[in-house]
Amino acid sequence: xxxxxxxxxxxxxxxxxxxxxxxxAKDIHGIVRLNDTGSFIWKGIEQGxxxxxxxxxxxxxxxxxxxDGALAAVRDLVRRLRDAKLVE
Amino acid sequence: xQTVFPPNNAVLALLGAPKQTxxxxxxxxxxxxxxxxxxxxxxxxxxxxxxxxxxxxxxxQNRAVLLQKHFLVPESLDEFARARDFxxxxxxxxxxxxxxxxxxxPTTECNARCYYCYEFGRPKMTMSDRTADETAxxxxxxxxxxxxxxxxxxxxxxxxxRAIDRITDRLRRVGKPFRSSMISNGYLFDAxxxxxxxxxxxxxxxxxxxDGTEAVYNRAKAFQYRDDPSPFRRVMRNISLLLDAGVTVxxxxxxxxxxxxxxxxxxxxxxxxxxxRGNLRVYVGMLRDFGTAPQNxxxxxxxxxxxxxxSAALSESGFRKRFTLKKxxxxxxxxxxxxxxxxxxxxxxxxxxxxxxxxxxxGNIRDGVLDPARVAAWKExxxxxxxxxxxxxxxCRRLKKCxxxxxxCEPLDRALFFRxxxxxxxxxxxxxxxECQSEDTDDAVC
Ligand code: SF4
Numbered sequence: 001x002x003x004x005x006x007x008x009x010x011x012x013x014x015x016x017x018x019x020x021x022x023x024x025a026k027d028i029h030g031i032v033r034l035n036d037t038g039s040f041i042w043k044g045i046e047q048g049x050x051x052x053x054x055x056x057x058x059x060x061x062x063x064x065x066x067x068d069g070a071l072a073a074v075r076d077l078v079r080r081l082r083d084a085k086l087v088e
Numbered sequence: 089x090q091t092v093f094p095p096n097n098a099v100l101a102l103l104g105a106p107k108q109t110x111x112x113x114x115x116x117x118x119x120x121x122x123x124x125x126x127x128x129x130x131x132x133x134x135x136x137x138x139x140x141x142x143x144x145x146x147x148x149q150n151r152a153v154l155l156q157k158h159f160l161v162p163e164s165l166d167e168f169a170r171a172r173d174f175x176x177x178x179x180x181x182x183x184x185x186x187x188x189x190x191x192x193x194p195t196t197e198c199n200a201r202c203y204y205c206y207e208f209g210r211p212k213m214t215m216s217d218r219t220a221d222e223t224a225x226x227x228x229x230x231x232x233x234x235x236x237x238x239x240x241x242x243x244x245x246x247x248x249x250r251a252i253d254r255i256t257d258r259l260r261r262v263g264k265p266f267r268s269s270m271i272s273n274g275y276l277f278d279a280x281x282x283x284x285x286x287x288x289x290x291x292x293x294x295x296x297x298x299d300g301t302e303a304v305y306n307r308a309k310a311f312q313y314r315d316d317p318s319p320f321r322r323v324m325r326n327i328s329l330l331l332d333a334g335v336t337v338x339x340x341x342x343x344x345x346x347x348x349x350x351x352x353x354x355x356x357x358x359x360x361x362x363x364x365r366g367n368l369r370v371y372v373g374m375l376r377d378f379g380t381a382p383q384n385x386x387x388x389x390x391x392x393x394x395x396x397x398x399s400a401a402l403s404e405s406g407f408r409k410r411f412t413l414k415k416x417x418x419x420x421x422x423x424x425x426x427x428x429x430x431x432x433x434x435x436x437x438x439x440x441x442x443x444x445x446x447x448x449x450x451g452n453i454r455d456g457v458l459d460p461a462r463v464a465a466w467k468e469x470x471x472x473x474x475x476x477x478x479x480x481x482x483x484c485r486r487l488k489k490c491x492x493x494x495x496x497c498e499p500l501d502r503a504l505f506f507r508x509x510x511x512x513x514x515x516x517x518x519x520x521x522x523e524c525q526s527e528d529t530d531d532a533v534c
Contacts, residue, residue, distance in 0.1 A: 008180045012102065013170030019102070021181050031101050 001078065003046055004088050009039075018042070018086055028085055037062070041077050045087060051075055089150050092129070092521045093413050095137035095157070098181075102174060103135070106155050113151065113160040117167050120479050122510060124517055131513045132159055134171060134482040136417060138516060168476045175482065178419055179467070182427070186232035189429035191239045191442055192223065192255070194248035196434060199275060212243075213434035215251040219453070223251075223432055224258035226453035227266075230430075235265035240289075241431075241442055246276040248434075249284075256289050269293040275319060277326040286333045293336040296327060297373075300350045301357060324361065327368070336367045339407075341398070344375040345386045348394045355398065359405040370407035372398045374500070388500035396507065412516040421485035425467045440466045443491045465489060472497045480505055 003009070006024030010017060016039035020028040034042055040061060044054035055070035065073075081087040118134040127142040135158050141150070154160040161167060195214040215223070227236060236259070240252055259266050267290040274296040277285075285291040299305055305320040316322060330337050339358065341351050351372070362368050372395055402408035423429035424441040431439040437449040438457060451458040470486040474497060478484070484505070488495050516522070 008177060010173060010177050010180070012173045012177065013166060015104070017102070017177070019177060019181060022183060031104070033104060 001045060001050065001087060002048065003042075004086055007086055009042055009046065011039075016042070020086075024085075032084065032086065037073065038077055041074055042081075044074075045078070045081075051078060089142075089145060089153060090140045091137060092140050093131075093136070093138035093516050094415075094521075095132070095135035096415055096417055099135050099174075099178075099417055102177060103158060103170075106158060106161070109162045111162040111164060113155060114163050116159055116161045117477060118171065118479055118482050119159060120506075120509065120513065122513055124514065129513055129517055130159055131413075131509075132157070133479055133509075134158060134174070136413065136415065138413060138513060138521070140517070168481070171482045172471075175469075178417060182419055185428045186234045187230040187428055187430055188234035189237045189239075189423060189426070190227055191241050191423060191429070191431040192245075192251075193241050193243060193431070193433050194220075194245045194251035196243040197247050198242060198244040199247055199273070214248050215434040215436075217250070217254060219434065219436045220251040220254035221258060222436060222453050224255045226432070227255075227259065228262065228264060230456070231264075235267075238266060238268040240268060240270040240272070242271070244273055244276065245270055246272055246281070249276075249281070251434075252289055253284075260288070266290060267292050269295070271295045273297065274323045274326045274330075277329060279329055282326070282329045282333050282335075285330075286335060291335055293338065294330060295338045295340055296323065297340045297342055298323070298354060299342050300347055301354045304347070304350050327362075331362070331365050331367055334367065336369065338369040338371065340371060340373045342375050343372050343391070343395060343398065345391075348398075351398060352401065355401050355405065355407075358407065362407075363405060368407060369409050370402050370405075372402070374504075388498065388503070391500055392503050392507075395504065410515045411512050412519060412522060413512050418483045418485055421469075421487050421490075424487055424490070425485070441490070470495050470497065474502075478502070480509070483509070 004024055006020055006022040007028075008019045008021055010019070016034045016036075018032040018034065020031075037058065040058060041054055044057060049057070051071065051074045055067060055074045058070040058074065059065050059067055062070075078087060116132065116134070118132055120131045120133065122129045122131070124140070127140055127145070130139045130141060131137070132139075137157060137159075139157070139159070151160060193213075193215070195212075197212050197214055227238075238255075245252065256266070256268070270285075270291060270293075272294055274294070299308055302318060302320040305323075306318055309319045327337050327339065341354060343351055355370070358368075358370055374391065374395065399408055403410070420426040422441075423431070431442055432453060433439060433449070436453040438451040438453065439448055440450060440463065441448065448462065449459075450462045457463060466487060466489055468488040469484075470488050470490075470493060475481050475484070480502070486493050486497065493501065
């Protein structure tokens with residue numbers, strides 16, 4: 001699992017955005033905004049971590065999140081990112 | 089409320105829709121407000137949108153729309169951090185393009201010795217035939233299918249017109265589409281060379297500096313052109329030949345600390361000689377303090393006043409081109425931070441900036457770019473404490489490595505930047521929001 005080539009990720013003030021450029025911009029229209037957890041998960045994907053490891057780190061970062069809940073959140077976002085062709 | 093000039097859609101997409109908020113709202117820092125005959129113009133330097141608020145309109149009723157359009161923002165929004173990110177992302181979003189702009193030095197030798205020249209002390213080099221041929225090959229290699237823009241620079245480029253001939257011959261022979269412009273003192277032209285320039289070099293624009301009226305100009309050049317009673321007249325004749333041949337001539341009047349009155353007279357002389365010549369542009373450039381010609385004996389406020397007055401005289405004569413706002417946001421400062429441009433020195437070295445190349449080579453025409461770190465360093469922007477509150481920040485691109493700004497923001501530069509932008513805003517309003525073609529001539533700060 002890795003970000004598709006041509007996706008720029010960046011903070012934008014208090015938001016975090018994914019911007020397709022080059023070839024990626026031809027079939028991904030628009031800019032994706034991620035909330036805090038979303039950007040945390042994205043950065044994990046960029047580091048080449050798998051879903052389990054990202055979920056484990058999420059539980060360390062955010063209090064009151066159990067591993068099952070974190071894993072479900074990670075899987076849900078990864079699925080949506082794949083559907084949006086942002087992750088391959 | 090009326091939109092005079094629309095915002096840039098890509099910028100709006102990047103910013104996203106403003107969130108509804110209970111928080112108090114304030115005017116964005118990136119707003120320039122100007123009065124006009126039918127009310128107030130509000131220009132947002134971040135989104136690029138220009139609004140007209142008619143005098144009678146109740147601004148309270150417009151609050152929701154102004155929030156939607158990023159003119160009002162929540163009190164606590166860190167606009168500076170957002171604009172800084174925005175500028176960075178905008179640069180990253182630029183598509184990779186072929187190199188299609190080349191600033192070429194056929195020579196660093198010059199027939200004039202201008203007192204303000206920042207090239208004093210630079211080693212003198214002239215491009216050999218072999219390097220000229222290799223330059224043409226390099227252009228063909230890196231420009232892909234793009235049509236190419238070449239600027240001949242120097243030194244005085246006409247001092248080695250042979251290199252220009254060789255490069256353009258080679259491009260023409262393989263059918264490469266190109267056109268060229270030139271920075272020249274204009275002295276070495278004659279009717280034949282103008283014809284060659286237009287036909288073979290595809291010269292469409294030339295910038296010629298004029299330092300003063302006939303007597304002043306001739307006195308300054310007396311040492312170089314000993315046998316010529318009036319080099320000034322010869323340059324004026326050549327400007328006329330170039331205009332007749334359809335070349336756009338941009339005359340740059342160099343305003344220093346001492347020559348305001350003389351430049352004023354010179355504008356009168358140009359008016360008498362060239363009024364009504366549509367392809368002549370004249371602009372006032374500020375001389376900079378390069379150690380060779382200190383300019384700081386007059387306050388910046390006074391220098392600004394003089395610039396404004398002379399520019400008004402040029403507008404009156406129809407020589408000063410006005411510009412409208414542009415839809416595309418500023419992404420690059422100049423050729424030094426643009427990916428599609430490169431400079432080529434007489435020895436075939438590649439550089440980023442016409443003022444720095446001699447010691448800032450990033451590669452050469454045989455091996456291409458060899459020092460990407462140096463290329464990247466040219467993209468770093470200056471940020472000074474005042475940027476946080478400066479309405480120009482979203483549009484401002486000032487390079488840290490620039491020898492002219494020296495990593496600072498002088499009040500005069502900022503004031504000239506504001507003046508130019510205000511003029512663009514008013515001109516856009518006067519022309520009903522039409523976008524005119526932009527040109528790169530920097531008539532304020534060069
Ligand atoms: S003009 Fe000067 S103060 Fe304003 S944004 Fe540019 S560098 Fe900063």
